[in-house]
Each structure stands twice: as structure tokens, then as C-alpha cells.
Amino acid sequence: MHSFRVTSNKKALFLALLIVILIFAATMPLYIQPYIIISLTSIFMYIVLTVSWAIFSAPTRYISLASASFFGTGIYVWAILGSALPLPIVVGIGGLVSSLLALLTGLLTLRLRGLYFIIFTFGFSEFVRHSSQWWEINISGTEGRWVVGVDHTIIYYAMLILAFLTLITAYAIRRSRFGLALQSIGQFEEAAAHAGINVTAMKIMTFAISAFFMGAAGAIMATRWSYIDPSIAFSPLISFMPVLMAIFGGIGQLYGHILGAGVLTILAEVLLTEFPYYYMLLFGLILLAVILFLPHGLVGLMEKWWKGGLAGKHANT
Amino acid sequence: MNDIAKYSKLAVCIMLFALFIAFPCNAHSKDKILIGTAIALSGPFSGGAGMTQVPNFDMWVEEVNARGGIKVKEYGKRLPIEYIKYDTKSDIGTAVKLVQKLILEDKVDFLLPPWGTGTCLAVAPIFNKYKYPLIGPTVTSEKLREKAHAFPYLFIMLQMPRAQGAAIVELFKELGIKRVALIHTAAAYGIEHTNVIKPALGVAGINVDILKSFPIGTPDLTPLLKKIKAARVDALLGFTYPPDTFLITQQAKIVGLNPKVFYLSVGVAFPSYKGKFGAAMVEGVMGPGVWNPNVPHPGAREYFARHVKRWKKEPDRWASAFAYAGLQTLEQAIETAGTLDREKIRDVLATGTFPTVVGPVKFDGMFNVQSPGEVGQWQNGEFEVVAAKEKRTAKPIVPKPPWP
CATH class of the missing domain: 3.40.50.2300 (Response regulator)
Incomplete structure (x- = not known):
């Protein structure tokens, strides 16, 4: 889909730009108001969720609505271990436990396709939510848990690092033979199988990798919420937002996922605080407009602009 | 399209982003x-x-x-x-x-x-x-x-559940309640009240025959209500949230569950509860609270x-x-x-x-240690204080009148 080849010169420039952005992001808490740091943390969280969702779902075209179960698992890992172990370790464990859960469900479900898979993953999320609710009420004798809170600057850095790692992983997978194999699964699964790709193993592995980042993100976000219960931790919203954000930004491109997560998070907050009574209506209308008029998402729009203005849009097609 | 144009566009993007980040906050003078x-x-x-x-x-x-x-x-x-x-x-x-x-x-x-x-x-x-x-x-x-x-x-x-529980148990003892069905919404409110009140009922010699929780917004509770009806308990004690409170009231009438004491929680004290079902139907229903203009x-x-x-x-x-x-x-x-x-x-x-x-x-x-009452009961279109005893604005009506 890239219209120009990346020469070594451009690569260097791109790297330099990346480093500048990173330095900027890393020093941000020193001179920016705290609330913007908190907002950026939310954006990073959604970038992690969207990009990690897309690691699996974009190339294979298996739309997963199980994100909430992996994210929530991470939250509960923090709730249980947060007071005992340091943050990076708990975040790692959160990711691993979520991965494990994804492996198990992957074994069960990744033989399903299309609509069946979508429905199953959503059902799975709800199943996890209700079972943990049952567990909390009947075994723990409570509903919510207080969790150990962490300063918002630390949450910011943790999320920044995780977002960075997620992006590197997503980029590396796209560029590898592994990524190509995933794409071939999405395009024609039988053909991929006949070409000697172990499709089931590939799918399960990718599903688990994607779940790792969601779980880790959950473990970090739990520190901000300070009180959690199953309906907070496994909120169905978390399953739907990454899908919407990826579509909004443009599902084919990595930077589309970043753009979608960023723009939609900011948009949601502006709408929510400026128009509390029309929030849902406006949000829905904007999503509808993007899906109807921008089939390639924001990225499609930007690429047109990039290539020489919106006016000449027929020249390229 | 040359590179300079591309990168100048990129620069525009970055500047816009920087502007967004550096958006100044409002200063407040103290005139409000x-x-x-x-x-x-x-x-x-x-x-x-x-x-x-x-x-x-x-x-x-x-x-x-x-x-x-x-x-x-x-x-x-x-x-x-x-x-x-x-x-x-x-x-x-x-x-x-x-x-x-x-x-x-x-x-x-x-x-x-x-x-x-x-x-x-x-x-x-x-x-x-x-x-x-x-x-x-x-x-x-x-x-x-x-x-x-x-x-x-x-x-x-x-x-708090402790004060609420003590008042309920005291009232039940006074009314001669021996066996109750305790049901609750699976939310913090229901769980905490159940955890406090169940042992308190036991201490008072009141038996909890049925103990059951359900998720908030459950669309149908008739099986549970039928089971409670079959158990012939003296009191239904429900620690519920508004959607459940309304649902249980409606479905209790349908299955004909009408114990001596009918107690549900959040929602009972709403005027819309009386408004929806009518004063005749809610007559005798008890709930937590309570405040009314006569306190x-x-x-x-x-x-x-x-x-x-x-x-x-x-x-x-x-x-x-x-x-x-x-x-x-x-x-x-x-x-x-x-x-x-x-x-x-x-x-x-x-x-x-x-x-x-x-x-x-x-x-x-x-x-806060002050409260105008702990348990209320709908009587003639007003939610009267029936417990604690010294705060009463009316005497409790027991057994609850049949559903109209």
C-alpha cells in the first residue's frame, strides 16, 4: 500500500523523527499540566489496545471482541498482586496471564470462523465477567476491591513504554515472514494451509501475543482506577473500542490504528464534557460519517491529502 | 510532489499537536x-x-x-x-x-x-x-x-448496613417474623447488606430459609419468586437496585407472592414507584430510608x-x-x-x-449518625417511618394487604 519506497535517507529521517517524538513524550511530565498527562495516558492505553487488537485481527480478518476479558484479567492481576510486587513485574505477569487465557480460548475457538468467531469472543468476554462476579460474591464475599494506586506520572511512563513496545512488536510482525503468513490466512486460509503454514498454531500464537499487551495495559490502568469490580474491569466497551478505533483510523495501516485511537479518545472526551446530553448521538453520527464516507478511515483521507490535495482526488484512483 | 512540501505538512501536524498540548488553562479570580x-x-x-x-x-x-x-x-x-x-x-x-x-x-x-x-x-x-x-x-x-x-x-x-440491619432485625422481632427469604442484587449494596444482616438475623433467632443473589438488570425473576412463594416464608427481604425493585414488585403480584412483610430496597422510596404501580398496589411495601415531609x-x-x-x-x-x-x-x-x-x-x-x-x-x-428513620412503609400514598420505633410517623401495617 506504500506508494514510495523507503530509501536509507528517509529511513534515517524517520528514525530521527521517532527519537524526537520519544524524547518529547518522555520529558512531557516536566512541563505539561497534570491533566494532559492523564489524558495522554488514556490515549496511550487505547493505542496499546487498538494496535494489539490489530496485530491479530487486521491481517487475519478474525474480528475479536474478547479484548475486555484480557484487559480485565490484567486489572485483576494488579488487584491481587499490586500490593506485593513492584509494578513492572506485575505488569509482566498481567500480560502473561492474559496470554495464557488467550492460548486456552484460542485452542477452543480459532477453528471457528467469521460471525461464529465474533460471537464466541464476545460471549467469552461476558462469560469471564460473570464468572469473576460469581467468584467475588460467593467466594470472596465482596464485589469490588480497593487496589493500590500509583502516581499518574508513573502510570504515564509505564503506558508510554508499553505503547512503544506494542508498536515495535506490531511493526516487526508486519515486516516478518510471520506477518506475511498471517496476511495469507486473512486472504485465503485454505490456500495458506496448503502452502504449508500451520494456520491454527499461527492464529493461536498471534492471539496470545495480542492478549499479552492488553493484559499488561489492564494491569497498568488498574493503578489509576483505585477501586475495581468485575463490571468495571470487564466492561464490554473495552471490547468494542479497539475495533471502532482501528476502523476509524484505517484498518490497513499501523499509523491508522495510532491515529484512530488518539483522535477518537480526544473526540470522545471533548464531546462528553462539552455536550453531556448529546454525547452518544454526536459520537455515533461521527462514527457513521467516517464509515460511510471514509472507507479507509482517517488514513485514507490523509493519504489523499499527502499525495497532492483533496481537490485532485480523482487523479489517483 | 516534492519532499519539502511533504515535510512542511508534517510540520503543520506537529505544530497543531503541540498547540493542543499546550492549551492554556483558565485563570480564576475569586468572585465566584x-x-x-x-x-x-x-x-x-x-x-x-x-x-x-x-x-x-x-x-x-x-x-x-x-x-x-x-x-x-x-x-x-x-x-x-x-x-x-x-x-x-x-x-x-x-x-x-x-x-x-x-x-x-x-x-x-x-x-x-x-x-x-x-x-x-x-x-x-x-x-x-x-x-x-x-x-x-x-x-x-x-x-x-x-x-x-x-x-x-x-x-x-x-x-450504614449495620444501622440498617439492626433496625430491620429489631422490627422483624417486634412483628414476630420467624422465617425470611433473603435475596439481593449482585452489587456492592446488596452484598454488603447481606453480609451484615444475615448473621444478625441468625442471632435474633430468625431463620434465613432462602438466600439468593442475581445480577443487576436480570430480566425475569419469576422462578425465584415462585420458589419463595412455595417456601411460605414470613418475610421477603430484598437488597435490590431500582430495576430489580420494580421487576420484583410486578412479578410478585403475577406469581401471587404476598408474605407478611414485603421489603425491597433502592427504588421503593421513589415517588415513581408509587406512581408506576399506584398507591393501592404499593400499600404495605417496606423499604429502606426513610424521610418524608412529616419528619x-x-x-x-x-x-x-x-x-x-x-x-x-x-x-x-x-x-x-x-x-x-x-x-x-x-x-x-x-x-x-x-x-x-x-x-x-x-x-x-x-x-x-x-x-x-x-x-x-x-x-x-x-x-453521619443522624437519620430520620431506617425502615419505611407505603401507607395511603405516603412513605411512613416505621422503624426505628422511636422515629415512627405511623404504626407498621402487618401483614401486608393482598395485591389489588
Whole structure:
């Protein structure tokens, strides 16, 4: 889909730009108001969720609505271990436990396709939510848990690092033979199988990798919420937002996922605080407009602009 | 298309981003008091919030501003209130973020409480961190007792499960109840009350024949209600949230479940409960609370009249009055402290006594010890106080009359 080849010169420039952005992001808490740091943390969280969702779902075209179960698992890992172990370790464990859960469900479900898979993953999320609710009420004798809170600057850095790692992983997978194999699964699964790709193993592995980042993100976000219960931790919203954000930004491109997560998070907050009574209506209308008029998402729009203005849009097609 | 054009476009993007980040915040001069709240205007909590809190917040702000504002000695004048209201969508993550926005970006002077136990518990650490008093009218949690020392800025208006449970058990003993079916919503409210009341019933020699929980918003409870009917218990004791309260009332009539005592929780005290089913059908139904315009506290009757006039609907007979009393308490604490310094206001709150529409509010630790009543019963279209015994505005009607 890239219209120009990346020469070594451009690569260097791109790297330099990346480093500048990173330095900027890393020093941000020193001179920016705290609330913007908190907002950026939310954006990073959604970038992690969207990009990690897309690691699996974009190339294979298996739309997963199980994100909430992996994210929530991470939250509960923090709730249980947060007071005992340091943050990076708990975040790692959160990711691993979520991965494990994804492996198990992957074994069960990744033989399903299309609509069946979508429905199953959503059902799975709800199943996890209700079972943990049952567990909390009947075994723990409570509903919510207080969790150990962490300063918002630390949450910011943790999320920044995780977002960075997620992006590197997503980029590396796209560029590898592994990524190509995933794409071939999405395009024609039988053909991929006949070409000697172990499709089931590939799918399960990718599903688990994607779940790792969601779980880790959950473990970090739990520190901000300070009180959690199953309906907070496994909120169905978390399953739907990454899908919407990826579509909004443009599902084919990595930077589309970043753009979608960023723009939609900011948009949601502006709408929510400026128009509390029309929030849902406006949000829905904007999503509808993007899906109807921008089939390639924001990225499609930007690429047109990039290539020489919106006016000449027929020249390229 | 050359590279220079491309990178200049990129530069434009980066600059726009930088502008967004560096957006300056508003400076506030002290000619007004900025008060904010993040509360459920949509989603499953909005029914409760829109009944007990939002109308009282709005009305109180209007009343205070009609008086010219809150008198603050430090500034030698009355400061009117500017009021910011955000929607949490009934989502706790959003609530946490919006409270942070109100504190850090909007730089409000005071915050009004969100609705519901879970949300209040979730935002309490933030209120505490930035030293904002949280005077919660819709929080009931025994778990808070062990945490009280960690939350010096948290003040709870409503009766706690312990007080509520003691009153229920006392009333049941008086009425000769021997066997009960205890059901509850699987939410903090239901769980905590059950945890406290079940052992208390046991101590009083009252048997819990059926104990069952169900998720909030369960669409059909008839199987459970039939089971309770078959068990022929003396009392149905339900720690429920509004959707369940309405559903159980309707379905109990359908299956013909009519024990001597019929007690459900959040929602029973709503005027819309009486409004939906009619005074005849709710006759004899008991619920927690309770407040009504006949309680012997100054301003109660006037508050009721103002609420009816302003909103063309009655306030509910429980937390509405507590929500309004919480606002009265805050106002008095600010005026007594004579400053907008929240640390000083907290100290006033922790030690003072504040006359309100629910009576003289006084906090023991973080818990308000004053309540106009614990158990109410619909009688002739009014939610009368039937427990505790000394607070009664009417005698309990037992057994509950049959469904009409």
C-alpha cells in the first residue's frame, strides 16, 4: 500500500523523527499540566489496545471482541498482586496471564470462523465477567476491591513504554515472514494451509501475543482506577473500542490504528464534557460519517491529502 | 510532489499537536465559587442519580445564587456558585477521569458527590489526594469502616448496613417474623447488606430459609419468586437496585407472592414507584430510608414544597433529602470556616453539627449518625417511618394487604 519506497535517507529521517517524538513524550511530565498527562495516558492505553487488537485481527480478518476479558484479567492481576510486587513485574505477569487465557480460548475457538468467531469472543468476554462476579460474591464475599494506586506520572511512563513496545512488536510482525503468513490466512486460509503454514498454531500464537499487551495495559490502568469490580474491569466497551478505533483510523495501516485511537479518545472526551446530553448521538453520527464516507478511515483521507490535495482526488484512483 | 512540501505538512501536524498540548488553562479570580460534579446522566445509574442527586444539586445551586451566593468571611462577601456538570456515562473509569479533569484542569473549589457506592469508592482516593471533601449521600459500605483512617475527606450521609440491619432485625422481632427469604442484587449494596444482616438475623433467632443473589438488570425473576412463594416464608427481604425493585414488585403480584412483610430496597422510596404501580398496589411495601415531609426536622416540609414546585415532581423518600442535607452541610461548613481553604472546611465538617432537612447532621468518624428513620412503609400514598420505633410517623401495617 506504500506508494514510495523507503530509501536509507528517509529511513534515517524517520528514525530521527521517532527519537524526537520519544524524547518529547518522555520529558512531557516536566512541563505539561497534570491533566494532559492523564489524558495522554488514556490515549496511550487505547493505542496499546487498538494496535494489539490489530496485530491479530487486521491481517487475519478474525474480528475479536474478547479484548475486555484480557484487559480485565490484567486489572485483576494488579488487584491481587499490586500490593506485593513492584509494578513492572506485575505488569509482566498481567500480560502473561492474559496470554495464557488467550492460548486456552484460542485452542477452543480459532477453528471457528467469521460471525461464529465474533460471537464466541464476545460471549467469552461476558462469560469471564460473570464468572469473576460469581467468584467475588460467593467466594470472596465482596464485589469490588480497593487496589493500590500509583502516581499518574508513573502510570504515564509505564503506558508510554508499553505503547512503544506494542508498536515495535506490531511493526516487526508486519515486516516478518510471520506477518506475511498471517496476511495469507486473512486472504485465503485454505490456500495458506496448503502452502504449508500451520494456520491454527499461527492464529493461536498471534492471539496470545495480542492478549499479552492488553493484559499488561489492564494491569497498568488498574493503578489509576483505585477501586475495581468485575463490571468495571470487564466492561464490554473495552471490547468494542479497539475495533471502532482501528476502523476509524484505517484498518490497513499501523499509523491508522495510532491515529484512530488518539483522535477518537480526544473526540470522545471533548464531546462528553462539552455536550453531556448529546454525547452518544454526536459520537455515533461521527462514527457513521467516517464509515460511510471514509472507507479507509482517517488514513485514507490523509493519504489523499499527502499525495497532492483533496481537490485532485480523482487523479489517483 | 516534492519532499519539502511533504515535510512542511508534517510540520503543520506537529505544530497543531503541540498547540493542543499546550492549551492554556483558565485563570480564576475569586468572585465566584467553582463547583463541579461528575455524575451519571446516562446509563444504568442515571435513573438513581436523576432521582436523588442531580435535581437537588441543580436546585441548591439556584437557591444559593438567588441568595447572592455563599458567604465567605475571608472575602468579606457572598460568592455566587458557578456549576460544572459532567456525565460519567455510569462508567467508573470515566468518572475517575472526569473528577481528575475537574480538579486539575477546571480547578474547581468543591466537588459534589457522584451517585452510587461503587463510583463513590472509586473516586474517594482522588478526592482525598487533592483534599476535596466528599459528602456522599448514596454510599453505604461497611468496608469503609476499616479504611476510615485513610480517607479523612470522606463523609457519608446515609445509614450504614449495620444501622440498617439492626433496625430491620429489631422490627422483624417486634412483628414476630420467624422465617425470611433473603435475596439481593449482585452489587456492592446488596452484598454488603447481606453480609451484615444475615448473621444478625441468625442471632435474633430468625431463620434465613432462602438466600439468593442475581445480577443487576436480570430480566425475569419469576422462578425465584415462585420458589419463595412455595417456601411460605414470613418475610421477603430484598437488597435490590431500582430495576430489580420494580421487576420484583410486578412479578410478585403475577406469581401471587404476598408474605407478611414485603421489603425491597433502592427504588421503593421513589415517588415513581408509587406512581408506576399506584398507591393501592404499593400499600404495605417496606423499604429502606426513610424521610418524608412529616419528619420533625426544621425545613423538611419547605424543602419538599420547593422540590415539588421546581421539578413538578416529589423528591424520593430516602436519599434525596440526604443529598440536599449534604449540600446544606457543605454550605454551612464553608460559612463556618469563613474560607475556601478545604483543609479548614474538612475540620469543621469533622467536628461540627449541621441542622438540615434530615435533622442535625453530625459525623462520627466519617459516618453521619443522624437519620430520620431506617425502615419505611407505603401507607395511603405516603412513605411512613416505621422503624426505628422511636422515629415512627405511623404504626407498621402487618401483614401486608393482598395485591389489588
